[in-house]
Amino acid sequence: MTASEAPAPRRTYTALRTELRRGIAPWAGLATALTLLVPLWSKAAQWQGGWGQTQDQLHAAAALLGGPLVAAAACWQGGREHRRRTAELLLSVPRSRPAQVMTAVTPIVLWAAAGYLLALAVVFAATAPYTGAGGPSLSVVVTDLGLLLSIGFVGFVVGRLVRWRLIAPVLAAVCYVLLGAPGYVESNARFLSPAEQYMLEGSVPVWWFAPVLLAWTGGIAATVLLAYTARRRLLAVVPLALAVTAGAVIVPTGDHLFRDDPAATRRVCSTPAPGTPQLCVAAPDAPVLPSASAALAGMFSRLEGVPGAPVRYVESTFDPKDDEAALAHVMRGWGITRNKLTDPRAYASETALSLTLRDCSNHSHRSRREGGKQVDLTDDAVRTWLADGDSTWDPEARPLVTRLEAMPDADRKAWLGRYLATRKSCMPTEVPAL
Amino acid sequence: MSTRPAHAVLPLLYIRSRALPLTLATLTGIVLVAAWAAHWLQDQPYFDHTARVPVVVLAPLLASAAIGTSLHAHSDELDRTAVGRWWPRRLLHLLALTVPAAGALAAAVPGHPEAFGAPAMVRNLLGATGVAAAAAALLGARLSWLPMTVYGGAVYLAAPRTPGGAAAVWAWPMQPGPQEAAWAVAVTAYAVGAALLVVRGARPERG
Numbered sequence: 093m094t095a096s097e098a099p100a101p102r103r104t105y106t107a108l109r110t111e112l113r114r115g116i117a118p119w120a121g122l123a124t125a126l127t128l129l130v131p132l133w134s135k136a137a138q139w140q141g142g143w144g145q146t147q148d149q150l151h152a153a154a155a156l157l158g159g160p161l162v163a164a165a166a167c168w169q170g171g172r173e174h175r176r177r178t179a180e181l182l183l184s185v186p187r188s189r190p191a192q193v194m195t196a197v198t199p200i201v202l203w204a205a206a207g208y209l210l211a212l213a214v215v216f217a218a219t220a221p222y223t224g225a226g227g228p229s230l231s232v233v234v235t236d237l238g239l240l241l242s243i244g245f246v247g248f249v250v251g252r253l254v255r256w257r258l259i260a261p262v263l264a265a266v267c268y269v270l271l272g273a274p275g276y277v278e279s280n281a282r283f284l285s286p287a288e289q290y291m292l293e294g295s296v297p298v299w300w301f302a303p304v305l306l307a308w309t310g311g312i313a314a315t316v317l318l319a320y321t322a323r324r325r326l327l328a329v330v331p332l333a334l335a336v337t338a339g340a341v342i343v344p345t346g347d348h349l350f351r352d353d354p355a356a357t358r359r360v361c362s363t364p365a366p367g368t369p370q371l372c373v374a375a376p377d378a379p380v381l382p383s384a385s386a387a388l389a390g391m392f393s394r395l396e397g398v399p400g401a402p403v404r405y406v407e408s409t410f411d412p413k414d415d416e417a418a419l420a421h422v423m424r425g426w427g428i429t430r431n432k433l434t435d436p437r438a439y440a441s442e443t444a445l446s447l448t449l450r451d452c453s454n455h456s457h458r459s460r461r462e463g464g465k466q467v468d469l470t471d472d473a474v475r476t477w478l479a480d481g482d483s484t485w486d487p488e489a490r491p492l493v494t495r496l497e498a499m500p501d502a503d504r505k506a507w508l509g510r511y512l513a514t515r516k517s518c519m520p521t522e523v524p525a526l
Numbered sequence: 527m528s529t530r531p532a533h534a535v536l537p538l539l540y541i542r543s544r545a546l547p548l549t550l551a552t553l554t555g556i557v558l559v560a561a562w563a564a565h566w567l568q569d570q571p572y573f574d575h576t577a578r579v580p581v582v583v584l585a586p587l588l589a590s591a592a593i594g595t596s597l598h599a600h601s602d603e604l605d606r607t608a609v610g611r612w613w614p615r616r617l618l619h620l621l622a623l624t625v626p627a628a629g630a631l632a633a634a635v636p637g638h639p640e641a642f643g644a645p646a647m648v649r650n651l652l653g654a655t656g657v658a659a660a661a662a663a664l665l666g667a668r669l670s671w672l673p674m675t676v677y678g679g680a681v682y683l684a685a686p687r688t689p690g691g692a693a694a695v696w697a698w699p700m701q702p703g704p705q706e707a708a709w710a711v712a713v714t715a716y717a718v719g720a721a722l723l724v725v726r727g728a729r730p731e732r733g
Contacts, residue, residue, distance in 0.1 A: 131683035
């Protein structure tokens with residue numbers, strides 16, 4: 093009879109709507125958003141401006157903090173009928189167990205997902221104005237959401253089964269340890285933990301990363317849920333097999349779940365003013381170029397007109413060639429904040445160091461001893477003078493800096509030309525003395 | 527029937543009504559796992575004593591959850607009709623769990639008191655238990671673990687790497703040891719939480 097069947101779905105949604113508005117579900121969503129946003133806000137300098145760093149930090153917070161929190165909230169929701177002594181009353185309701193369980197747990201996981209998405213929106217809006225090439229990875233967002241939903245379902249079933257007052261915080265701690273502990277091991281099995289750190293600033297997940305991770309976490313959740321609610325419990329074997337298969341794909345693949353980010357391997361160069369060298373960085377770091385040019389302007393003006401001076405300064409990961417030199421290595425949060433260098437003098441000093449640094453580790457100690465000290469002092473003096481530094485590392489190099497400063501302009505350019513011609517040499521006799 | 531046996535039985539009844547043996551067993555379990563985890567973490571290649579930070583944050587958090595939820599009374603309305611004063615019992619209850627837990631947890635992280643050792647463990651236990659006791663008085667004992675769990679979790683990732691400064695106040699559970707501001711916050715939290723609990727008792731709960 094259609095008249096009596098029609099109201100059934102509406103009743104389902106009424107119960108769900110009430111559950112969505114009442115109880116701890118909205119608070120769980122708010123707590124998820126705040127738990128993610130507070131640590132991210134305090135570490136903003138480390139991720140604002142880089143999509144990879146932003147997603148790394150958000151992923152770590154979502155998995156390590158959001159996961160246990162959602163598990164505890166769902167566990168608390170699961171224990172509700174027992175606490176209110178309404179478990180028997182619920183048995184008398186003419187609705188199947190899966191329907192009852194889904195109505196009770198869905199609000200928690202939906203609100204948790206909403207909290208995560210809110211945090212994601214805020215963080216992406218905060219990072220977008222500062223980013224260069226590249227973009228956020230949808231795969232990571234989907235797997236994080238999958239983890240929060242899966243862990244919510246598992247937590248709910250645990251709360252239904254275990255009648256212990258402490259079960260919610262203990263479950264949160266157990267989830268934290270289970271998610272975080274694999275990070276301490278070297279083996280590829282660590283990729284089974286959805287909280288594994290992904291290093292997204294130079295790599296992107298392969299296209300099948302999200303489906304496999306979802307099959308792994310979702311498979312476990314579906315197994316637990318079916319084993320608890322289904323009339324035919326053997327059905328739980330199907331998602332279990334799916335999860336095991338996904339796990340069997342993840343472990344041998346390991347690092348190969350990620351490939352190099354094409355944006356990170358592409359280099360972007362500045363358009364230099366006449367007479368100044370070019371600066372080249374990885375495409376995602378392109379917005380840092382103006383700040384780097386400004387920091388190095390003094391050093392470039394000192395090298396202007398010097399024969400053999402590098403025509404290009406490149407990020408050290410790009411392996412500088414003969415007529416190129418390496419830029420100082422800086423990272424977001426350590427040297428750069430929102431694409432601005434936090435210490436331009438240190439940046440100039442480190443870039444000058446990379447220009448004067450000799451890699452002589454393969455040469456014998458004998459050749460280093462004979463005049464090696466003098467070469468070290470010369471390098472130190474040139475580095476200090478180029479970076480307009482206040483002090484040398486070795487006090488004995490101080491007179492050499494004074495001598496370099498006192499030289500007539502043309503002589504100094506000629507001497508620097510001879511010096512730079514030998515900047516890779518490990519033979520002390522070849523390096524001109526000051 | 528004389529009143530003497532009843533007096534002797536009362537503490538026992540209190541202990542049973544608050545499920546204190548189970549709480550003690552839980553605390554023992556937490557201490558043993560913490561001792562093992564701290565030892566294991568230090569033994570990992572390239573790790574030193576500072577690697578104990580997850581244990582020093584997590585173990586007091588769990589212990590405070592156990593202490594906080596042990597304050598739950600099944601028959602709160604009945605309890606409040608009692609003639610005797612409740613505050614000495616509440617205070618004794620809190621101290622009798624905090625002191626042994628602090629001692630045992632401190633023994634679980636031997637050596638290097640400046641790098642997440644025994645002092646940091648005791649400080650974190652005091653602070654977390656204070657927050658849990660305050661939450662029991664304001665929210666109810668069964669959910670008393672929630673505020674400290676959310677706060678501890680957020681601070682765990684948010685704390686800066688360098689200790690001291692303003693972070694010693696807001697990220698007190700993440701300070702390695704001797705920071706005085708962190709101690710001040712933790713001891714204040716314990717004093718305020720204990721006072722709230724002792725005066726008001728755990729908030730009656732229904733759901």
